[in-house]
Amino acid sequence: MVELTFLGAADTVTGSRFLFETSRSRVLVDCGLFQGLKVLRSRNRKPLPVDPASIDAVVLTHAHLDHSGYLPVLVNNGFDGPVFCTEGTRALCGLLLPDSGYLQEADARYAANRGFSRHDPPLPLYTRKDALASLETLVPHPFKQRIDITPDCWITFHRAGHILGAAIVELVADGTRIVISGDLGRYDDPLMFDPEPLRAADHLLVESTYGDRLHPDLSAQDELERIIRRTVARGGSVIIPSFAVGRAQSLLYHIDAIRKRGALPDVPVYLDSPMACSATDIFCKHPDDHRLTAEQCRDAWDDVIYTREVEHSKRLDTEPGSKIIISASGMVTGGRILHRLKRYGPDRRSTIVLAGYQAAGTRGAALRDGAETVKIHGQQVPIRAEVVSLDMLSAHADQHDLLRWLGGFQSPPGECFVVHGEAGAADRLRFEIAQTYGWNARVPEHGETVRLG
Numbered sequence: 001m002v003e004l005t006f007l008g009a010a011d012t013v014t015g016s017r018f019l020f021e022t023s024r025s026r027v028l029v030d031c032g033l034f035q036g037l038k039v040l041r042s043r044n045r046k047p048l049p050v051d052p053a054s055i056d057a058v059v060l061t062h063a064h065l066d067h068s069g070y071l072p073v074l075v076n077n078g079f080d081g082p083v084f085c086t087e088g089t090r091a092l093c094g095l096l097l098p099d100s101g102y103l104q105e106a107d108a109r110y111a112a113n114r115g116f117s118r119h120d121p122p123l124p125l126y127t128r129k130d131a132l133a134s135l136e137t138l139v140p141h142p143f144k145q146r147i148d149i150t151p152d153c154w155i156t157f158h159r160a161g162h163i164l165g166a167a168i169v170e171l172v173a174d175g176t177r178i179v180i181s182g183d184l185g186r187y188d189d190p191l192m193f194d195p196e197p198l199r200a201a202d203h204l205l206v207e208s209t210y211g212d213r214l215h216p217d218l219s220a221q222d223e224l225e226r227i228i229r230r231t232v233a234r235g236g237s238v239i240i241p242s243f244a245v246g247r248a249q250s251l252l253y254h255i256d257a258i259r260k261r262g263a264l265p266d267v268p269v270y271l272d273s274p275m276a277c278s279a280t281d282i283f284c285k286h287p288d289d290h291r292l293t294a295e296q297c298r299d300a301w302d303d304v305i306y307t308r309e310v311e312h313s314k315r316l317d318t319e320p321g322s323k324i325i326i327s328a329s330g331m332v333t334g335g336r337i338l339h340r341l342k343r344y345g346p347d348r349r350s351t352i353v354l355a356g357y358q359a360a361g362t363r364g365a366a367l368r369d370g371a372e373t374v375k376i377h378g379q380q381v382p383i384r385a386e387v388v389s390l391d392m393l394s395a396h397a398d399q400h401d402l403l404r405w406l407g408g409f410q411s412p413p414g415e416c417f418v419v420h421g422e423a424g425a426a427d428r429l430r431f432e433i434a435q436t437y438g439w440n441a442r443v444p445e446h447g448e449t450v451r452l453g
Helices: 038-045 071-076 087-114 128-135 220-233 247-260 274-285 294-301 310-315 337-344 363-368 399-406 423-437
Strands: 002-006 018-021 026-029 057-059 083-086 138-141 147-150 153-159 167-173 176-180 203-207 238-241 269-272 304-306 324-327 351-354 373-376 379-382 386-389 415-419 449-452
Touching (some): 026 167, 057 147, 220 247, 247 294, 247 324, 269 274, 274 294, 337 379, 351 363, 363 386, 399 423
Parallel strands (some): 083 138, 203 415, 238 324, 238 351, 269 304
Antiparallel strands (some): 002 018, 002 449, 018 026, 167 176, 373 379
């Protein structure tokens, strides 16, 4: 008998944490941060309902912080077992986790100096030092290899697309086969491979981030070209909040393709994120994990200006002329993009391009929904710039992609749990699964425990 407890991503997109327990083992699949609404973020400060020291192993589907960002807390609180992941995930966690700790420390210092925090003193959830220590627990493995993780549990990683190193996890716990989709990528993506089909599972956890919608059937390059041309024509700059891992590299690829066909105005392109710069380097060093060769990678990034240094980044706000700035973070929750928005958000000539999913409660979601002001560093910043959402740039599978992947199973799982989605998206995908395949599908509740026979 296996028990599964949904410690995260059960009533929201973020905070991925799934605890599997047998008579001999405790395995946590994903160890993510809750993001977005304050009521969700507050869960990051609450202790787990089980002692971290009692967990035998952790498995990561991929490196995004809503799947890996709680690991330093887990280690700080006593977990000392192995964390199994792919090679690409290990490389990216080496960027994301220390950066997350650094930003939390920086935000706490800024809040203390400006006095806009309700906490005295404001404290980070964890530090850069904590994050570096947690990296020592990561044990990378290749795809398609059986990995024994406890005496009665083994896993296999299968390609999920989405981002570098992203995996679908096939977990066999005490003889029960459970498939955890992680975040699935899109089919026919120009950079990432298609998500690999799986044929059988006793139980299945499937993500539903875009479970209630379809990506626009439009060309990302054509839309970007139109946005850039009209913005530059009125003397503005194009500001793109972007996830440093995956989205930034995709944006650079598309902008380079527009440039190569002679359709891009003569404006500089800045990658305004040290982590995105390093992630781009890692992307080029892992050609087996994506569709581009190392030469194609180098060619695509050749004309990009990397702004790694703080002083260089600050100068972007005072340099004259139009420009394209890709800056982290993707949902405008922190980082350099906040400074870019303070400068360009009030500028009617400029454009803010939202290049993917925006979780409820984030500044990105507020911008998408037409907010006239957003709060940044304790101040209300007016938003007069044009705001455009380009959902076709998302690295997440949409409803059709998800149903297509599920169609690869040759027999229905005993139960299909729909996770990683806002309430409406998760329930819509549940309905579509039941209608299309006749499966027993449902949306679990946060904290719920179920028995898997």
